[in-house]
Amino acid sequence: MTDLSMYRMSQLSVGMNLPEVRKEITQPKINLYAEASQDFNPIHIDEDFARKTAAGGTIAHGMLVLSYVSQMMTNVFGRSWMAGGRLNVRFKTPARPGDTVTVNGKIDRLDRQEERTLVMCEVICSNQNSETIITGEARVEVKNDENID
Amino acid sequence: MPEENKGEYIQLETGYEFPPKSFNLDAEAVSVYQKAVEDSSSLYHDTNLVPPLAVATFAMKILAEGLALLPGAIHVSQEFEFIDSVSVSEKLTSYAKVGRTRSRGGLHLMDVDLSVLNPDHKTVLTGKTSFVLPEQGGKR
Numbered sequence: 001m002t003d004l005s006m007y008r009m010s011q012l013s014v015g016m017n018l019p020e021v022r023k024e025i026t027q028p029k030i031n032l033y034a035e036a037s038q039d040f041n042p043i044h045i046d047e048d049f050a051r052k053t054a055a056g057g058t059i060a061h062g063m064l065v066l067s068y069v070s071q072m073m074t075n076v077f078g079r080s081w082m083a084g085g086r087l088n089v090r091f092k093t094p095a096r097p098g099d100t101v102t103v104n105g106k107i108d109r110l111d112r113q114e115e116r117t118l119v120m121c122e123v124i125c126s127n128q129n130s131e132t133i134i135t136g137e138a139r140v141e142v143k144n145d146e147n148i149d
Numbered sequence: 150m151p152e153e154n155k156g157e158y159i160q161l162e163t164g165y166e167f168p169p170k171s172f173n174l175d176a177e178a179v180s181v182y183q184k185a186v187e188d189s190s191s192l193y194h195d196t197n198l199v200p201p202l203a204v205a206t207f208a209m210k211i212l213a214e215g216l217a218l219l220p221g222a223i224h225v226s227q228e229f230e231f232i233d234s235v236s237v238s239e240k241l242t243s244y245a246k247v248g249r250t251r252s253r254g255g256l257h258l259m260d261v262d263l264s265v266l267n268p269d270h271k272t273v274l275t276g277k278t279s280f281v282l283p284e285q286g287g288k289r
Contacts, residue, residue: 036181067206074190
């Protein structure tokens, strides 16, 4: 559990940045994800194949990078994210071995209701060259006046 | 699923339902997943819960197993709604259905709607995956 999970709903505000998640992408990590997900598309794991495609080399699975977004949301919103979270993203540019991927999130809107608040966050994953890998929105509904998790 | 039994995406029309697939997120599979995505959150250690993206990932195997996607397929967008949490060893069933399809500029676009149910037949996750695929060479 991260420190933010001790936040109370009333402490969240529009414009607040979520604590970023940063990961290094390597070919062994991509290969491990292929094993875990059973997604052995050669564009991810076969360097000779991938080099001859428009990608010009292997790329990470989109769902691997998306998992980092979910990690950021879980770190902040805990169980509320796991049962009440929504993600809507677009994959813009692939992540490649050697990339450093940073996930950032910012609270975009808070829709406070009597017992619960809908928190809408802008999420973005970018690489070390500030190229956008994933962009989109995450929403989570949390109970008011309770620790987030 | 044998390669010859896979659906050729170019022939799949809106409403086509992939064969449902049941799966069990055992502790080892979840552990391998967490290692692969470098997710060491204590939330999972303390509660036996499964990361929601792990549920989504395993559920989406139904696509890989039921759909002959060419290596040139591009995953362009993704939606998920995590409706309920899932515990390790819970038996889940994944359902997938072709949503909207359209062709544009030599590319074939396809949405696949996904839902995952727990043993009580309660939906724990829904999603929509959108692919862009080369229009030529739909058969391989």
